[in-house]
Amino acid sequence: MVVVGAGILGVCCARFLQREGHAVTLVDRNPPGEGASFGNAAVLAVESVLPVATPGIWRRVPRMLADPMGPLALRWGYLPQLVPWLLRFLAASQPRRVEEISMALAALLEDSIPAYRRLLAEIGAEEMLVRRGWIGAYTTEAGLTGYRPLAELQRRRGVEVAELSVAEMRQLEPALDRDLAGGFYYPDVGHVLDNYRLVLALAEAVQRDGGRLLRRDVTGFRLGPAGVEAVETTDDTLACDAVVVAAGAWSKELARRLGAKVPLDTERGYHLTLPTPNIELSRPVYSTEFGMACTPLAGGLRLGGTVEMGGLRAPPDWRRAQVLAARGRRLFPQLDTRDASRWMGFRPSLPDSLPVLGPAPAAANAILAFGHGHLGLTLGARSGALVADLVAGRRPPIDLSPYAAGRF
Numbered sequence: 001m002v003v004v005g006a007g008i009l010g011v012c013c014a015r016f017l018q019r020e021g022h023a024v025t026l027v028d029r030n031p032p033g034e035g036a037s038f039g040n041a042a043v044l045a046v047e048s049v050l051p052v053a054t055p056g057i058w059r060r061v062p063r064m065l066a067d068p069m070g071p072l073a074l075r076w077g078y079l080p081q082l083v084p085w086l087l088r089f090l091a092a093s094q095p096r097r098v099e100e101i102s103m104a105l106a107a108l109l110e111d112s113i114p115a116y117r118r119l120l121a122e123i124g125a126e127e128m129l130v131r132r133g134w135i136g137a138y139t140t141e142a143g144l145t146g147y148r149p150l151a152e153l154q155r156r157r158g159v160e161v162a163e164l165s166v167a168e169m170r171q172l173e174p175a176l177d178r179d180l181a182g183g184f185y186y187p188d189v190g191h192v193l194d195n196y197r198l199v200l201a202l203a204e205a206v207q208r209d210g211g212r213l214l215r216r217d218v219t220g221f222r223l224g225p226a227g228v229e230a231v232e233t234t235d236d237t238l239a240c241d242a243v244v245v246a247a248g249a250w251s252k253e254l255a256r257r258l259g260a261k262v263p264l265d266t267e268r269g270y271h272l273t274l275p276t277p278n279i280e281l282s283r284p285v286y287s288t289e290f291g292m293a294c295t296p297l298a299g300g301l302r303l304g305g306t307v308e309m310g311g312l313r314a315p316p317d318w319r320r321a322q323v324l325a326a327r328g329r330r331l332f333p334q335l336d337t338r339d340a341s342r343w344m345g346f347r348p349s350l351p352d353s354l355p356v357l358g359p360a361p362a363a364a365n366a367i368l369a370f371g372h373g374h375l376g377l378t379l380g381a382r383s384g385a386l387v388a389d390l391v392a393g394r395r396p397p398i399d400l401s402p403y404a405a406g407r408f
Helices: 008-019 057-065 076-091 095-109 112-122 141-156 166-172 195-208 248-257 319-331 380-392
Strands: 002-004 025-028 072-074 134-138 162-164 182-186 190-192 212-215 218-224 227-233 237-239 243-245 265-274 285-287 292-297 300-309 341-349 356-360 363-370
Touching (some): 002 008, 008 025, 008 112, 008 195, 008 243, 057 072, 072 076, 095 380, 112 380, 134 141, 134 166, 141 182, 162 166, 195 212, 218 248, 218 363, 227 363, 243 248, 248 341, 248 356, 248 363, 300 319, 356 380, 363 380
Parallel strands (some): 002 025, 002 243, 025 212, 134 285, 243 363
Antiparallel strands (some): 134 182, 162 182, 218 227, 227 237, 285 292, 292 300, 356 363
16 A cells, blocks of 8 residues: 655555555655645644635735735746636635535534544654634734624534634733734634644654655556556555555646546745744634734744745745734734744645545546645544545545545
8 A cells, every 4th residue: 555645644544544454655755744744834723614715705816916925925927827726716716615615624624633633542642732722813803894704604514613802812812912803712623732743753653563654756657457556656666556645735747647637736835933932822823814823832833824826836935934923923912033943835725625535537546635725734634534434445424525536
């Protein structure tokens, strides 16, 4: 059994497959956890039943794009390649489609934290995951008012959410600025204290229990009557009885070789991690106005987020990381942003905010598991459990048709 990709999706798939008795080989061009899994916001966002494209977003996108340092930015030279993705993105914002997508996200998110608890209990790492909720803070009344209909949609999907005054938010997190408009509290959200270490711990467990970890660049597959017979790499050919493609932002070409033409693109995200932030948070705080999350980690405070559409090849624009510092100080006046480390990574994103999860069209023994966008960490263990069901020939506990590659 070969799993292509050693990020959070890949290591979770490998671990769940090992529980089924499979001999697993993890293959990645890079060491475990050094893609998007290295620098994400470390939040298990189980409330995130809303697609990125919501009704009326077509009116807001031009204004956001006009600010090169805003929550959403575009490398204009990349626009011709991005147009088909953007058209699908706007189509996904229609009210009826938003309802459908939110139901599909809710079904997928339902078991996400319990799935992690099962994995972490097996390796003695339960302390990595904490569940104290998170706060959505708004700096303006307009932002707060605009989010209320989306909070109602979340409630229809069974999400527990409470609107809070500034005083109520500051009772939970005293470091928040007094000059805010209000916000929302989601008690069921969790976060991990070190997202990179989480991937390493799971990869080490895979190896400890007999799995192999190979540094290879996968180039294709050898197909036979029964499906994939081998995975081809730049170094060698790996015989297998089944394969999982969980290569994140680099999955598009591999999926095409397995008969799936998917509009996968990348949202380039940035972070600053502050080793001595001068404030204490008990739980993550996010801002949809700024497109950022602030998460307390074992090694400091992470300010992460924003979306830059620019593909896989353009160099980072580090101004987008630095602007997170100013936005962090708007939420937390006492924040110390000195000595910050910075990072940029690639979120593998599909225009309808749903991942691809299911068999490949050209090979029943090839399972596709990528495109989780902002929910890669959140859905890692849940997707791994579903992949194990598919490989075993079991009927999954939810209908996977909304996530099929053929929907495009």
